[in-house]
Amino acid sequence: MTEHDQYLVGLDLGGRRVVVVGGGQVAQRRVSRLIAAGALVEVVSPEVTPAVEGMASAREITWTPRRYADGDLDGAWYVLACTDDPQVNAAVSAAAEERRTFCVRADDGSRGTAVTPATGEYDGLTVGVLARGAHRRSAAVRTALVEALAAGVVSDSADPVVPGVALVGGGPGDPELITVRGRRLLARADVVVADRLGPRDLIEELGPDVEVIDASKIPYGRAMAQQRINELLVEHARAGKFVVRLKGGDPFVYGRGFEEVQACAAAGVPVTVVPGITSAFAAPAVAGVPVSHRGVAHEIVVVSGHVAPDDPRSLTDWAALGRMTGTIVLMMAVERAGRFAETLIAHGRPADTPAIVVQDGTTRIQRSVRTRLDTLEADIKAEEISPPAIIVIGPVAGLTA
CATH class of the missing domain: 3.40.1010.10 (Tetrapyrrole methylase, N-terminal domain)
Incomplete structure (x- = not known):
């Protein structure tokens, strides 16, 4: 195949039998796209990855848990040889050629009768790139094309946009x-x-x-x-x-x-x-704080700080928040941070509960302040924190990598 240009074509595999020999990571990547194409996929392999096993359990594919055998390709429209044994892949490719069925050899594309292009999806388009076996190059060009389409650098349609x-x-x-x-x-x-x-x-x-x-x-x-x-x-x-x-x-x-x-x-x-x-989760994440962590926090509550705890417009059960032990994420709360902290402490939250304030999270001017509930207001003032900022209260705020 390397002596000739490769012919890029789209196959309609919907409702048609496709056999994948091998159940490792390479097969896992190929099977997902075959399922999306509507193919009737059968994986032949003694062992498969947990993901492939999950697909079989969900009846998205059929898994035959044994080694490849003669006759496995009967009735197949398309074949992929994805084992880590070159001899098995060669046998699969030869059997496919006898049946005039196109076959991809994952270990050596030049010895199969088909190759898998680097593909990407964008708004109903499938972008495919072949680079004569230079897989990193084809993948890089594929990614650049999809990003260009998404960014509008490359137009995908001459049709007017619907109002x-x-x-x-x-x-x-x-x-x-x-x-x-x-x-x-x-x-x-x-x-x-x-x-x-x-x-x-x-x-x-x-x-x-x-x-x-x-x-x-x-x-x-x-x-x-x-x-x-x-x-x-x-x-x-x-x-x-x-x-x-x-x-x-x-x-x-x-x-x-x-x-x-x-x-x-x-x-x-x-x-x-x-x-x-949402910045409620993104800002703490980029500051190195998870809003949940196994054995530390089993609950996350995101609260608007738009109104004070004693404001008649408040819909928040502050007494319940004071009793809980998980994570509280306060948004729009910088101005009233001290009042929120006092209320939580009054309803049972320990005064030394860790807290972190993240200002302008994910931006070039992001900064954060680690503190605790009873010094939250003082530290915000001392560090001259201003909106927009996210306040995280709970044991997770004290975690470090």
């Missing part, structure tokens, strides 16, 4: 932590209504023809009214624009995202929700 609204969670701040789908939709936007906490670097990448509307809500400062944000989404969508509402974190984690969904639904505007990574 409507996409509510996109931009993640905690690092532009690389937005989802692939979120970045793809952002690249196709006519109008972007952006939060202050959204990934700012992504805004800078937008084309000059994209209208960017600042919908920032600065703590204890200027803020665009939520009602006006709702109106802008509807107005621009009705004007035939594709609008991306780019929010920090996840739209539904204290982001008023569902209010925007309701406004669009009431106006008859189609809306898509793209979840994002």
